[in-house]
Amino acid sequence: GNSVTQMEGPVTLSEEAFLTINCTYTATGYPSLFWYVQYPGEGLQLLLKATKADDKGSNKGFEATYRKETTSFHLEKGSVQVSDSAVYFCALSEEEYGNKLVFGAGTILRVKS
């Protein structure tokens, strides 16, 4: 079946450091890919998405490129802030309406000032 694998955390960085969180997927077709973020005590928020190969999703300084050849969707940010501390989830959907998501295990990011 479909699955998503994320790098294990926690990832601890200093403010203004470069961030990469790796995500790879297994899917039978051509999924849409997403990154969600969960701040403490809150629900998930969509961070960015890409719906086809070579698409780049971006939001709030975060970027991820849909790489079909490596089945990857790595999350990057050039300069992290303390406020970026959260849990990041990579997810895929093969459903036409995108409402049945398969999530990775999540990666905790801690940014120190």
Next chain:
Amino acid sequence: KAGVTQTPRYLIKTRGQQVTLSCSPISGHRSVSWYQQTPGQGLQFLFEYFSETQRNKGNFPGRFSGRQFSNSRSEMNVSTLELGDSALYLCASSSGLAFRPLYFGPGTRLLVL
């Protein structure tokens, strides 16, 4: 625009009881999905309702059921509670159209004793 609301936010039940959780989607959204989040299994899809009909279903036992009303509000019911049902239950709403983002509520934290 008001976000997704879930009630109650916290719930404590004992084994064998049943529980009903409620979700009010964003105004105008016709799709409501439910997810279970646990430390061991992560985020898992339960089911999705669109225009009062179940459109997708995850791999959960029949003790987990749901429904959607004509105003798009949704309820999820778990009967004969087990200790392993302790989790954060997240509701997400969307327009239901292709590749539209999901908007998650803050969740209901259920503890089964």
